[in-house]
Amino acid sequence: xxxxxxxxxxxxVSTLAERLAFRGIEADWVTDGEKALKKIRSRQYDVAVLDxxxxxxxxxxxxxxxxxxxxxxxxxxxxxxxxxADYDAGAAQSGKEFYLxxxxxxxxxxxxxxxxxN
Amino acid sequence: xxxxxxxAGPEGLTFFSNITASISHELNNSLAIINENSGLLEDxxxxxxxxxxxxxxxxxxLSSRISSQVQxxxxxxxxxxxxxxxxxxxxxxxxxxxxxxxxxxxxxxxxVASHEVTVEVDDAGPELKLETSPFLFLDLxxxxxxxxxPMTDNEKKITxxxxxxxxxxxxxxxxxxxxxxxxxxxxxxxxxxxxxxxxIISPDSGNHNLLLTIPAESRATKK
Numbered sequence: 001x002x003x004x005x006x007x008x009x010x011x012x013v014s015t016l017a018e019r020l021a022f023r024g025i026e027a028d029w030v031t032d033g034e035k036a037l038k039k040i041r042s043r044q045y046d047v048a049v050l051d052x053x054x055x056x057x058x059x060x061x062x063x064x065x066x067x068x069x070x071x072x073x074x075x076x077x078x079x080x081x082x083x084x085a086d087y088d089a090g091a092a093q094s095g096k097e098f099y100l101x102x103x104x105x106x107x108x109x110x111x112x113x114x115x116x117x118n
Numbered sequence: 119x120x121x122x123x124x125x126a127g128p129e130g131l132t133f134f135s136n137i138t139a140s141i142s143h144e145l146n147n148s149l150a151i152i153n154e155n156s157g158l159l160e161d162x163x164x165x166x167x168x169x170x171x172x173x174x175x176x177x178x179x180l181s182s183r184i185s186s187q188v189q190x191x192x193x194x195x196x197x198x199x200x201x202x203x204x205x206x207x208x209x210x211x212x213x214x215x216x217x218x219x220x221x222x223x224x225x226x227x228x229x230v231a232s233h234e235v236t237v238e239v240d241d242a243g244p245e246l247k248l249e250t251s252p253f254l255f256l257d258l259x260x261x262x263x264x265x266x267x268p269m270t271d272n273e274k275k276i277t278x279x280x281x282x283x284x285x286x287x288x289x290x291x292x293x294x295x296x297x298x299x300x301x302x303x304x305x306x307x308x309x310x311x312x313x314x315x316x317x318i319i320s321p322d323s324g325n326h327n328l329l330l331t332i333p334a335e336s337r338a339t340k341k
Contacts, residue, residue: 011154011183012154015157019157019161055231055232080144080147101146102149102150103149103152104150
């Protein structure tokens, strides 16, 4: 599996990428929406993991732009909200998106990645 | 205090809600980094158990990263605590303006950063004490920063400074390219907060600075 991680907290996203690599998942990471769009245009990712609250392009807006480029791109949103419950209804509607609350449990993330891929 | 709470109360609650939500995001971000680094430490332990050599320098790096995030979290919690205590009493307090402006900048940093803007407080200002409501002062300065953030110049940095002339203190938000079509304060609540502090908000002649002028002793205290 090859995934793209997008989060303005570089230490978070780089460490998560390293942990995913130990589990056999190749992960590219960037820290803002513009770089993410370049990556999305340049290659195919099974899943994109986007932080919702980012300076510049928010994760939600970035998700919309990604779907304009690649309508079938699977996306998992991460939120610093205390709970991801607020987003569940929206996620259920789209069928292409999931929401996870930070801090993320890596096993749950991988499970969601596999689930959304299928 | 002489405040129109019917108008200012809901605005104050909204500000409190926005700031605490923003701070909870910051805390979760910091916890997420601690979580990933401690997870990576666990991964290294598992690898060591499988006979793979782990460079001790890597472990030291992870430990140092966790320690630095703990310090970051302590700072965030300290700011949250000071913000929460800013409304301990409805009475005005004698506060030092520099640290209060730094607190306003810190608690609104993430909201302002959504416009890719940073805030710096210029330490060169005189040490001034202000008789005011710390909560309403933070609310007003925070709203000024939120208002100004989408209208910065190319440097995308707001610099806050202050000076005193006669019995008034002028707080300046510099680094702006203000658009006159946006009015501030806008709502009745914002106007009530400004009125309670006896403040005046205006752009400078070139629209590069937003100026907040308040009495050194607030109007509410005098009554």
